[in-house]
Amino acid sequence: MVMQLGYTMMTEQAGPKDLVGHVVGAEEVGFDFAVSSDHYFPWLDEMGHSPNAWVTLGAVAQATSRIPLMTYVTCPIFRYHPAVVAQQAATLQIISDGRFTLGMGAGENLNEHVVGAGWPPADVRHEMIMEALQIIRDLFDGEGYTNFRGEHFDVESAKLWDLPDKRVPIGFAAGGKQAATIAGELADVLVATDPLAELVEAFEAAGGAGKPKVAQMPISYGTDKAAAVTRAHTLFRWFGLGWKVNAELPGTAAFDAASQFVREDDVESSIPCGDDVAAVIEAAKEYADAGFTHLALVQIGGDQQEPYLEWTRSTLLPAWREAFGG
Numbered sequence: 001m002v003m004q005l006g007y008t009m010m011t012e013q014a015g016p017k018d019l020v021g022h023v024v025g026a027e028e029v030g031f032d033f034a035v036s037s038d039h040y041f042p043w044l045d046e047m048g049h050s051p052n053a054w055v056t057l058g059a060v061a062q063a064t065s066r067i068p069l070m071t072y073v074t075c076p077i078f079r080y081h082p083a084v085v086a087q088q089a090a091t092l093q094i095i096s097d098g099r100f101t102l103g104m105g106a107g108e109n110l111n112e113h114v115v116g117a118g119w120p121p122a123d124v125r126h127e128m129i130m131e132a133l134q135i136i137r138d139l140f141d142g143e144g145y146t147n148f149r150g151e152h153f154d155v156e157s158a159k160l161w162d163l164p165d166k167r168v169p170i171g172f173a174a175g176g177k178q179a180a181t182i183a184g185e186l187a188d189v190l191v192a193t194d195p196l197a198e199l200v201e202a203f204e205a206a207g208g209a210g211k212p213k214v215a216q217m218p219i220s221y222g223t224d225k226a227a228a229v230t231r232a233h234t235l236f237r238w239f240g241l242g243w244k245v246n247a248e249l250p251g252t253a254a255f256d257a258a259s260q261f262v263r264e265d266d267v268e269s270s271i272p273c274g275d276d277v278a279a280v281i282e283a284a285k286e287y288a289d290a291g292f293t294h295l296a297l298v299q300i301g302g303d304q305q306e307p308y309l310e311w312t313r314s315t316l317l318p319a320w321r322e323a324f325g326g
Contacts, residue, residue, distance in 0.1 A: 003288045003326040004032035005317065006296030008072070008216060009053075009060070012042035013235065016051040016059070016301035022305045023060045027067040029313045032326060034060075035072035035103065035216065035296045040079065040111040043238045045252045049302065054088050061096035068099045072216060072296065073173045073191055075107025076123065077115055078117055082132035083146075083158045088137040093164035102136070103191050103214075104129065105173030105220075108247045110255070119248070126179075128152045133172070133186055140167055151222050171214060178204040185207035191215075192292070193243060200291035214294040215287050221299055221308045223273030227266050232271050232300050237262040240270055271300075275311065277319045288324055 007026035009019050023034050038053035058071060069092075076085040089102040091280045106129050109119040120128075131150040142163045148155035171189035174180035180199040183190045184206025190213040192199050200213050218236055222228035236244065237259040249255055272279040280297075285296045299308040320326070 001081065001288055001291075001293075003292060004294045004326055005320050005324075006214070006216075007031040007034045007067075008296045008298040009034055009036040009056070009259055010298055011037045011053050012039050012047045012050055013300075014049055016056045018302065019056050019307075020059045021052070021062050022069065022309075023069075024063050025306070025309045027064045029309050030317055031312070032066060033070065033294060033296070035070045035214070036060075038071050038074045040114050041252060043110070043246075043252065043255050044235065044255070045200040046234055047302075055090070057092055057100075058095055061092060061097065061099070062288065066099075067304050068101065069096055070101040070171065070189075071103045072214070073103040073105035075112055076104055076132040076136065077128040077152070078107060078115055080111035082153060084153050085132070086136040087160055089136075089168045090140070090160050090163055092160060093166065093168045096241070098164060098166035100221070101169045101171055103171035103189070104133070104136075105191065105246070109250050110246075110252075112249055114125070119250070122247075124152075130182070133170070136170065136260055137186070137268040140170075171212075174199055174203070181206040184211075186286070188212075189214055195286040195290040195292065197290040204291075212294055213292045215292045216296045216298060217283060217287065218272040218285075218298040218300055219280055220271055220301070221244075221275060221311055222273070222304065223275050223307075225276075228273040229268045231304070232273055233262070233264045233267045236271065237267055240266060248286065275315075277315050279317065281319055281323045284320075285323070312319075 009023050036053050039050045042050050076082040093100045129209040131153050139160050146155050146158045169188035171191040172183035172187035173191040174183050180202035186205040189201040192215050220228040220232035238255045272283050
């Protein structure tokens with residue numbers, strides 16, 4: 001089964017100018033696509049960054065010419081009103097000449113608390129994102145003006161005056177079967193983080209057969225494996241908490257406290273560290289076996305992107321093509 005290799009523009013670990021340069025490098029190396037996080041805060045203070053993803057993606061779209069781009073993922077229910085997200089996505093699709101996919105999810109308290117709207121329980125957030133999805137789809141249709149009166153959102157006489165020739169595909173983040181079913185029914189792309197075949201099966205059964213299934217996996221490349229493990233522990237020890245926990249914690253101090261007992265051995269056992277390309281391919285095969293068509297790798301460490309890109313060119317990409325085609 002063919003599985004495309006993606007690059008992650010992780011806004012939490014580098015500044016905006018560096019991020020643009022990293023994606024330019026990813027295109028030159030030969031990555032098949034690129035995704036971008038969309039945060040207001042980093043996960044941990046040690047990560048040190050969090051520029052605006054949409055501004056940075058606009059610059060990336062101008063600085064590149066081939067590589068497809070995707071938000072992974074934008075939350076359209078707190079910091080951004082869904083009508084504004086629709087306008088941003090349509091504009092970015094035009095600027096990128098049709099290379100953009102709008103990946104959406106229900107977000108994390110870490111980022112969304114900044115607007116002072118509180119953090120409702122998961123079932124309310126689910127209601128909100130369903131309303132947001134309807135609003136965005138209606139605006140993408142471009143048929144007159146959109147008026148919407150919902151439980152959570154109102155839209156008054158909205159219209160996108162600049163619509164792209166190619167409609168913006170919508171990706172929907174799913175952590176369980178119910179969300180994967182909604183993605184199959186209403187979205188164009190499944191977005192997930194775990195290599196769970198049940199998500200792919202639910203997505204395809206609900207109408208997603210033949211549509212892209214995108215996932216993400218962290219690695220910590222480095223020729224010094226011990227240093228790569230330490231770096232992964234310093235910057236990514238929160239990763240093993242799981243998304244049900246990650247969505248609820250309110251700030252970097254909370255993530256630091258929640259992950260204080262995570263050991264370097266724990267990180268090493270869950271994230272490929274070092275320069276063993278076989279270990280990366282083996283971990284990626286779990287996603288291919290689950291049915292994912294796209295996998296975006298996250299190289300941990302904002303100052304480690306250039307050596308990672310060169311290693312990808314010389315070592316990872318040939319092994320990836322042999323294992324997964326493309």
